[in-house]
Amino acid sequence: MRPLDEKRATKIQVDQVPLLQQPVHKNDADGLPTTKPKLTPGPLQPSSHLKKRSTTPSHAEPPSKVIQGPPGNLALQGxxxxxxxxxxxxxxxxxxxxxxxxxxxxxxxxxxxxxxxxxxxxxxxxxxxxxxxxxxxxxxxxxxxxxxxxxxxxxxxxxxxxxxxxxxxDPLTLDHVVACKAFPEPVELAAIMSQFLDGLSYLAAQNFHHPSLNCSSVLMSLEGEIRIARIDCCVIRQGGRLQPSDFAPVSIIMMELMQNYAKEGTVGIDNPDRWEICPAAIEFVSATISASSFEELKKVCDPWV
Missing domain, CATH: 3.30.200.20 (Phosphorylase Kinase; domain 1)
Structure with missing residues (x-):
């Protein structure tokens, strides 16, 4: 991964995302096809080609038909x-x-x-x-x-x-980033968390709470765009105010990105020496314990970029 540009985004470099070309033949009880074709390299090829139509009408074509009467309502059928x-x-x-x-x-x-x-x-x-x-x-x-x-x-x-x-x-989740052998660069980490906090702040402003947030429920595009998924899990926030449980996913995701796992029962980084080049990252982890708003956390995150 490397910084995309001055924007808060990371970029995953890949040569190609292959698709499948064999047809699916079977359906399961829910209507989803169950037969998974094998992956084959190369782009999909359309089954037919469009031909440019001559601007001069053929002699075989019938003359244009004129419809008499007032205009009627158009409707799409089927x-x-x-x-x-x-x-x-x-x-x-x-x-x-x-x-x-x-x-x-x-x-x-x-x-x-x-x-x-x-x-x-x-x-x-x-x-x-x-x-x-x-x-x-x-x-x-x-x-x-x-x-x-x-x-x-x-x-x-x-x-x-x-x-x-x-x-x-979006072909990635933050789980894929955690699984990488290389840790994110500080600017990449800041780009991920800044976007994640923007999404969380928006959900809170709409009075939604997402109880199932973790690295596997946050999507990432090849351009580094972060999107909170599993929105079917969202529930209306009770009481309207943020609770400590709202900030727990931020702590867990940050720890996993920084050390590939989250500590149980506590918040912290076991190997802070790895992040001595970015003390703000350590400060951010600590801030997730006492923060009262996502905007407060963003102020800690912003200086990294």
Missing amino acids: TGRLDSIGTGGFVRDESPWDTFKLYYECDLAGTVAVCVRSSGSRAVRAIRQYPIQDADRIIGILRSLSHQNVVSIWECFRTSDSLYTLSKF
């Missing part, structure tokens, strides 16, 4: 009922597998289906599935949230037994 979820997103009463093709499933802040559209754009997308019993609650949360450091949902698909959410595919 797309299902659409309900807005805010920020341009919609809930579609149809299966996502009518539109998308599954390539594989993996664990990225929960099980995610990695897919592309069956036709048109070949951009990689992420689809997550939830029980239909939680649909109204999850859609309600989605309508309340819009922040660059919180997972953004573009569309929802609703069937008789499941709710599916469509979002950008």
